[in-house]
Amino acid sequence: MSRFHFVPFLFCSFVAKNKQNRSSTAVNPHILLCTGCNGRGHCSGTPQGNASGNGQFQKYTCICDTGYEGLDCEKEVDGCAAEPCSLGRNCSNLSIEQQRKEGRAYKCGPCPEGFVTDDNDTCIDVDECSTDPTICDVTSTCQNTVGSFECICNTGYRMDGNSKTQCNGN
Numbered sequence: 001m002s003r004f005h006f007v008p009f010l011f012c013s014f015v016a017k018n019k020q021n022r023s024s025t026a027v028n029p030h031i032l033l034c035t036g037c038n039g040r041g042h043c044s045g046t047p048q049g050n051a052s053g054n055g056q057f058q059k060y061t062c063i064c065d066t067g068y069e070g071l072d073c074e075k076e077v078d079g080c081a082a083e084p085c086s087l088g089r090n091c092s093n094l095s096i097e098q099q100r101k102e103g104r105a106y107k108c109g110p111c112p113e114g115f116v117t118d119d120n121d122t123c124i125d126v127d128e129c130s131t132d133p134t135i136c137d138v139t140s141t142c143q144n145t146v147g148s149f150e151c152i153c154n155t156g157y158r159m160d161g162n163s164k165t166q167c168n169g170n
C-alpha cells in the first residue's frame with residue numbers, strides 16, 4: 001500500500017529554455033494530489049479545501065470504502081454515533097465485513113414488547129386487537145395503543161382489578 005504525504009511547502013515551476021539559452025516566463029501549474037486515501041478508498045475528481053503552497057497544491061476529495069470515513073478515510077465508521085436505534089434498543093457496531101453485507105454500519109437489538117420489526121428493522125406497533133380479536137373479554141371493546149392495547153369495559157361493567165382484559169358486571 002503506498003501512501004502519499006502532503007508537503008505544503010513544495011513549489012513547482014516550469015521554465016523553458018531555447019538553444020540560445022533564453023528563458024520563457026515561469027509557469028506555475030495548479031497541481032491536484034491524490035493522497036491514496038489510506039488505502040481505504042479512492043480519490044474523486046473533486047478537490048477539497050483550500051490550495052496550499054502559494055495556492056499551487058490541492059488534494060482530491062476521497063471517496064471512502066464502506067466502513068471508513070474522514071478526509072483521508074482514516075476513521076472507521078461508528079454506526080451507533082447518531083443513535084439510530086429507537087425505543088431504547090441496544091445499538092452495536094458492525095464489522096467492516098458485516099457492513100458490506102448488510103449495507104449499514106450498525107445493528108439494533110430486539111424491539112420492546114408490543115412491537116415487531118419491519119423490513120427496514122424499524123419497530124412497529126403490534127395491533128393486538130386485530131391479531132387476537134378475543135384478547136379482550138366479550139363485555140369490552142379492544143382499543144389498540146402504541147406498544148400495548150386497552151380493553152374498555154361496556155356500560156355496566158368494570159375492569160377486574162387483577163386483570164387487564166376481564167370486565168365484571170356491577
Ligand SMILES: [Ca+2]
Pocket residue numbers: 114125126127128144145146147148149
Ligand atoms: Ca399496540
